[in-house]
Amino acid sequence: MSKRIAAAFFAACALACPAMAQRSLTMGVQTPPSALDPHFHNTTNNTMMLMQIYERLFELDNKAVPEPRLATAMRAIDDLTWEVTLRQGVRFHDGTPFEADDIANTFARIPTVPNSPALYTPAVRTISTIEIVNPTTIRIRTHEPNPLMRFDMAAPFILSRRIHGQNPATSDFTSGRLAIGTGPYRLVSFAQNERLELRRNDTYWGPPEPWDRVTVRFIPQAASRSAALLAGEVDLIDYVPVQDVENIRRDPRFALFEVDSVTFVYLFPDSMRDPSPFVADRAGNPLPRNPLADRRVREALSLAINREAIATRLYNGLATPADQFAAPIAEHRLPTPGPLPHDIARARALLAEAGYPDGFRLTVHGPNGFFPSDQNLLQALAQQFTRVGIETTVQALPPANLFTRATNRDFSMFMTYFSSYLTINPLRQVVATRNPDIGFGPFNRQRYSNPAIDEPLRLALTTMDPERRQVLTHQAAQALQHDKGVIPVIFLRNTWAGRRDRVVYDPSPVNHTSAVHARPPN
Incomplete structure (x- = not known):
């Protein structure tokens, strides 16, 4: 119905x-x-x-x-x-x-x-x-x-x-x-x-x-949301804590509502300026140049991420490894290139090749209470970067504070997510060279710019022929994939939990929690 x-x-x-x-x-x-x-x-x-x-x-x-x-x-x-x-x-x-x-x-x-x-x-x-x-x-x-x-x-x-x-x-x-x-x-x-x-x-x-x-x-605290549901204080919660999913699934009082999302989590490095505020050498001294401006360093960061372990261990299967900057069901995504590699030895070699054999220090910022286990994910990424020689600390901030500061270019690298049914949409909104006059790059908070992305994207956005638009979108997506302008991490699976006697929920791939998606059970 x-x-x-x-x-x-x-x-x-x-x-x-x-x-x-x-x-x-x-x-x-x-x-x-x-x-x-x-x-x-x-x-x-x-x-x-x-x-x-x-x-x-x-x-x-x-x-x-x-x-x-x-x-x-x-x-x-x-x-x-x-x-x-x-x-x-x-x-x-x-x-x-x-x-x-x-x-x-x-x-x-x-x-x-x-x-x-x-x-x-x-x-x-x-x-x-x-x-x-x-x-x-x-x-x-x-x-x-x-x-x-x-x-x-x-x-x-x-x-x-x-x-x-x-x-x-x-x-x-x-x-x-x-x-x-x-x-x-x-x-x-x-x-x-x-x-x-x-x-x-x-x-x-x-x-x-x-x-x-x-x-x-x-209720930003995950444990508090679950407790409110269990106590009957609320009828429905979103972002069900990963550790609570199986217990709720087995409890006959509650129903889980799940769907594969169009949401993908990514890291956005500051690759366009020198210096960058949250990078330093291993002694904590300012670096003469920004290591994140080197594509080899960004590739090393991507290689350091064990996406499969994050999806299976941290998220207990409520996430899958991201293979590109587009959701699995997004229109015109790249033909599946296979999983993004995890290779610690290659990551260290690339850092040495870029002039950082001893690594450097980095602070990664991200949200606390924006998507499930976001703060835990930040910590996991920091540990994986540290293993390849990039000594990483994290700062988790409330979402409103995070995005205000990110818009002000306060960070060297931050973590967030994007949701879209279209591959072209995150390209034009997140990584296209920022141009408010034509609506390009409103989420391009690091002021990333790459003509190899902009040119095919500009043509794709004025091409009515869907086949030609797909070819151009692929060109832009491939250029981003090669340059590591952003670093995809995981695709999320969206979950809600509700009281069986109170509510039935139509789960949203874009992760909307709204009364318009809910109805009584009878």
Whole structure:
């Protein structure tokens, strides 16, 4: 039964059976959003909370198929023109009607949000004008062909010109004053890093959601999330701690919801500047040049990683070794090149060849509470780098702090993840030479730049022929693979656990934890 059919079914049951009308859902979620501004930070932990309050023109389902939301249809008139049919009868939570000029107003705001760690600019980068044909039809004209337009239109949340104006402040969303969307839930309250309270939007244009109230508790500590589930304090948790998975699987009170994800963990070395802040010689003295700028050193770091051991021992099979900078099901990924090698002797030889026979010191930064066992993974990587002669320490930071500092280029190397159904998307967002004017590299926090990636990528992003686009995407991906501009580590398997008598969850490959993916068991 699809989510929306299920919602309609439960709504009908609620009308027939008043006792069923009041249903609540409490979720224990690892990572809080950094803001309720829907354009402030393009990241999973923000998006999954915002998708309950706001809506996009389309929403990608769990198989990457665009489903209609505020738009009901979209077609290409020619390579530079897209016609979009808008849904009629939609209102924002305060009763303001959704109108065609809300689209242009929203898209104009996206590149201008101040202090954003990662803007949604790639989604609107090719748009030159938006024409209102009639109240329910717009035409989007682009300055170049955009083969990813259907995916791009499933990215930005839509705001109201009347409610939000042209330059709303991020703080006004997070305070709740402007947290007004068209989505299936309305904001009740938000306490940063603590909890989010929602209630069902009873004037929603679609089938009503089955939950009358939703409470999201932000519980970054893995053990505390499990304890809250076991104690009955929450109905559902995400990022089930690896060490708890089998015990929960065997407990008849609970159900596990699992899916292979489109999420991959990677390391991003600072290879573009001298000096780099967190590298030194073995005595702790500054180095005259940045070793991470040498491709041989980056290859040595990759060779030092025992990905198979990490996947099987640290993650107990809830991860697999990464072989490239694209998820296993991503469109146009490289033909499987085989596992990335683990070779300590070769790593040491490359360090010596690069002029570091005695190695050097390195501090790696990463998140604490962004994905399962992230801090333990940092420690495991540090131990493996130390074995080849790179004496490594780690600093784990709260995600919001980590990404703010990473955006400021504070680190020599940091660890994070990316989620995408497309190989071309992380290429354009993470490793393309940063250019805010065209939406390239919003996540390129190390300012990496490689013409061998940029040139085929630029062509791929304007090529409507899928076969030609695949060839060009492969060229860019191969150039990245060779240069080790980023170092892939593992692919994650997403897990949720819930009380069998309370909730059934539709697991999300992009790792969204949201009430819109949950329904009662009967």
